[in-house]
Amino acid sequence: MTPFLQLIGFGLLAATGNIVGGFLITRARATNQRLLNYLIALGAGFMLGAVFLEVIPEVALQWNNDLIKPMGLALAGYLLIQFVEHTIAPHFHFGEETHSDEMLRRGVALTAVIALSVHTFFDGVAIASGLLTNFQLGLLLFIAIALHKIPEGFTVASIMLSSGRGHQAALRATALIAAATFAGIILTFVLRPAVIYTLPFSAGVTLYVAASDLIPEVNRKSRYGGDARTSLLVFAGVALFYLAHLMLHDALE
Numbered sequence: 242m243t244p245f246l247q248l249i250g251f252g253l254l255a256a257t258g259n260i261v262g263g264f265l266i267t268r269a270r271a272t273n274q275r276l277l278n279y280l281i282a283l284g285a286g287f288m289l290g291a292v293f294l295e296v297i298p299e300v301a302l303q304w305n306n307d308l309i310k311p312m313g314l315a316l317a318g319y320l321l322i323q324f325v326e327h328t329i330a331p332h333f334h335f336g337e338e339t340h341s342d343e344m345l346r347r348g349v350a351l352t353a354v355i356a357l358s359v360h361t362f363f364d365g366v367a368i369a370s371g372l373l374t375n376f377q378l379g380l381l382l383f384i385a386i387a388l389h390k391i392p393e394g395f396t397v398a399s400i401m402l403s404s405g406r407g408h409q410a411a412l413r414a415t416a417l418i419a420a421a422t423f424a425g426i427i428l429t430f431v432l433r434p435a436v437i438y439t440l441p442f443s444a445g446v447t448l449y450v451a452a453s454d455l456i457p458e459v460n461r462k463s464r465y466g467g468d469a470r471t472s473l474l475v476f477a478g479v480a481l482f483y484l485a486h487l488m489l490h491d492a493l494e
């Protein structure tokens with residue numbers, strides 16, 4: 242299979258995750274909530290493993306250990322998401338949106354959705370940058386990102402619903418963030434000579450999503466839910482990453 246077809250496949254699967262998450266909000270809530278929290282925790286751990294043990298070593302290799310520039314790009318990627326999700330958007334957090342008062346204020350829901358689509362655009366850039374580097378990196382980044390795609394769709398749909406909009410609008414917003422993921426993949430493929438820059442930049446974005454979007458949600462859940470199980474799944478996510486990493490090394494050598 243050519244890298245382009247692999248990318249289309251990864252893109253479609255990731256986008257489907259968003260759509261599934263959007264649909265879930267119209268279904269029975271309680272059981273789904275717990276499952277989504279587990280996915281958020283697993284995804285965060287897997288992403289941390291992928292960034293620290295897979296992407297940064299690869300970047301060091303590509304840049305001959307001259308890391309000031311690529312680490313600057315990673316920092317810029319991290320700060321970009323702080324800027325769009327928490328500076329421009331007045332109210333955004335991962336997980337179910339329950340603060341209807343906030344969301345009913347004019348434009349708040351809309352800026353939150355736009356902020357999230359900037360983040361999902363770079364989810365796509367990360368997957369494509371990985372795959373254009375090598376298949377193993379692409380597959381591991383795809384799994385890392387795919388794990389939080391359903392909670393992401395759920396998040397955006399709940400933002401629309403608590404702003405007083407209907408199910409149609411919720412699904413349209415879900416389709417928007419799915420399309421943004423796909424657009425990130427396609428644009429990175431078109432601009433593939435730039436992958437040496439987009440890989441560290443999107444690693445910074447992925448680090449932000451894991452450590453500053455997902456982990457706070459995990460911690461909030463264990464604080465109010467009163468059990469450490471969700472937090473333990475972060476470690477399980479790292480272990481799962483390492484297992485996948487070992488299996489891929491064996492399979493591809």
Ligand SMILES: [Zn+2]
Nearest residue numbers: 334338339340
């Ligand atoms: Zn809220």
Ligand SMILES: [Zn+2]
Nearest residue numbers: 360361364393
């Ligand atoms: Zn994402």
